[in-house]
Amino acid sequence: MSERWGREQVIELAPSAVLARSAQEAADPARWHGTGCDDGGVWGEYRTGTPHGHEVSHHVCAEPSGPAFGCSCPSPVLPCIHVLALLLLWSDGGVRPGDRPAWTAELLERRRRAARTRRRPGPAPARASVARTPAGRASDPATVRRREQRVDDGVAELSTWLRDRIGRGLARHAGTDRRMWADAARRMVDRQAPGLATALHAIKDLSSPRYGADRPDRMLAELGLLALLLQAHRRRAELPEPLRATVRARIGFPVPQEEVLREGERVRDEWYVAGSRDVEQDRVIARRVWLRGRGTGRSALVLSFAPPGRPLDSSLTVGTAFDGELAFYPGAQPLRALVAERHGPAPAVPQGTTVDGMLQEYADALARDPWLDAWPAVLQDVRLATPEGSPVRPDALHVMDPHGDVLPLCLPPGDDARRASWRLLAVSGGAPFTVAGEWSPDGLRPLSAWHHREGAVAL
CATH class of the missing domain: 2.40.50 (OB fold (Dihydrolipoamide Acetyltransferase, E2P))
Incomplete structure (x- = not known):
């Protein structure tokens, strides 16, 4: 290909830091077959196994000059994890020139037709309902159902896997802990449950020597929380709506910013910027900015993401305050928020507690x-x-x-x-x-x- 992208360009395409991290896990050359590239695109077949010996495969292709993407997985979002992983593999020089297979053109055309169908205005039943749906953001109901089913299958698979690990004893796997948890995380990526993959990576990281004698207790606590999350997802129909939204977010179902700004809880206050912290996770920098309302005492977390070397959002400076309105993401304990409106500066004096x-x-x-x-x-x-x-x-x-x-x-x-x-x-x-x-x-x-x-x- 005439101009190969860098990893930073690929990571910038990711809808979230969680998907970017999961894609880097999936960019394992051992999982890719029949890869190739030419002057216009890159392609390959992603294969992975399940604990029951079955193999799952997806055809994946991309034309960076467009850009245009195609993947046979049921994800409603493009670029999906598999497209990002293929582009990362290509950017690292892991894809050699070859003859393009016929299925790439068919896959790209099918995706284009699906996109045109979603954008085509139909006989709207009511003007108000059309206004609530941004153009181009509607998801195909069949695709949504397939995603839900894949996540349900992943939750069932992980529940069985965890019971097996606990039943055999964690100490038995002490020498292979990190690889074991990483493999389980990759399977959750394939099941389109990136939140579960993140939880498994956190458990994997508990093998660090810095936890010392506390490691078994910390691991069991995290396993308990993970088991609680899996049980909550299985019984989500019985949960109140705010808690159901929390469970979906923890599993890895994204909430578009447009939806948060349109439907999220709005809170106006004088917001003090209490602190900021940058955390690196597999070549993605997440900036966590904490806000506290002077009048309401409400806390909020504003997140932004960028690959290393690229600027993060710096509009919220620690020690300043502003009169503004935040839109909160749904959940039983709404904490993450977006700055919806700013009305001007405010006295930069924090209101704390004991x-x-x-x-x-x-x-x-x-x-x-x-x-x-x-x-x-x-x-x-x-x-x-x-x-x-x-x-x-x-x-x-x-x-x-x-x-x-x-x-x-x-x-x-x-x-x-x-x-x-x-x-x-x-x-x-x-x-x-x-x-x-x-x-x-x-x-x-x-x-x-x-x-x-x-x-x-x-x-």
């Missing part, structure tokens, strides 16, 4: 969404403290509120921990200050601090 107040917020949120992995904390009038007789060092720092309640700080490893701890000490100077961060079972990870004389400092 340790007990934050823990009560977290407990209430966890009761609504037991799969929460982090919760925003803005603690007001706290001081830095260490256990009696302990020296001042990063792994011993706590914050203490006026009532004497304390929380341990969880600082990033290495030099970042030392820098963050000394910056906190410098901002506070031993006096009360406000700290914002992410609370998790590991402790409070500080992201920013605010002092009435020093102002806001990002950590």
Whole structure:
């Protein structure tokens, strides 16, 4: 092909970071057969096995110059995971020139016809219902049903697999843990359940030495939450609608931004930008920005994604505030949101709470969404403290509120921990200050601090 794309160009096509990560798992040369490329396109057959010995295959092709994509899988979204994986394989030089098979033209034409059918205006039953459906976004009901069935099959398969692993004992697989969990995650990608794949990757990562003696307890806790999610999906018809939306999101069903802006809960407030954190996951950077409403006390999480080297959304600066309206994604504990409207700046003074107040917020949120992995904390009038007789060092720092309640700080490893701890000490100077961060079972990870004389400092 005359001009080969870089990995960054391919990753930019992914509808979400979860799909980008799953595609990189699927870009395994051992799973691809009959690949080839010419001056106009790239093609191949993706094959994977199931625990029962069956083989599933999909024909995949792409014409980057269009771009135009085709895949025989039932995904309603293009580019799907298989198209992204094929393009990643091609960008890495893993596809050689060859003669294009006849099925590529048929597959691309079938996809074009399907797209034209979805866009063709029919006899609309009512003007209002047409206005609620953006052009080109309608999904074929048969495709949606096939996706639902594939996910149901994946949930049943994973449930059986987990029972088998627990029945045999996790210690028996200690030497092959990472490969075992990675293989299970790839099967969930094939079943179009990327959320389950992400959960399995998180369990795989628990084999890291940094968890030490806590590893078995952490793994069993995560397995319990995963089993709860699988059970909730099987019984989703019995769940109230907000919890059903949470379960679907955790499984990996995306909610388009247009739908969130159109139908999501709207909350107007003066939103303080409490903290920001960038997390890298397999060549995709996710920026997590935490907001807190000064009037409502409501917390919100705004996410953005980009490949390394590409700019992320920088419109929300830590330590600033704005009068605006957020649109929240559906769920039992609405937390993720989009900035729908901005009406102007607001006083950049955070409104925090006590340790007990934050823990009560977290407990209430966890009761609504037991799969929460982090919760925003803005603690007001706290001081830095260490256990009696302990020296001042990063792994011993706590914050203490006026009532004497304390929380341990969880600082990033290495030099970042030392820098963050000394910056906190410098901002506070031993006096009360406000700290914002992410609370998790590991402790409070500080992201920013605010002092009435020093102002806001990002950590």
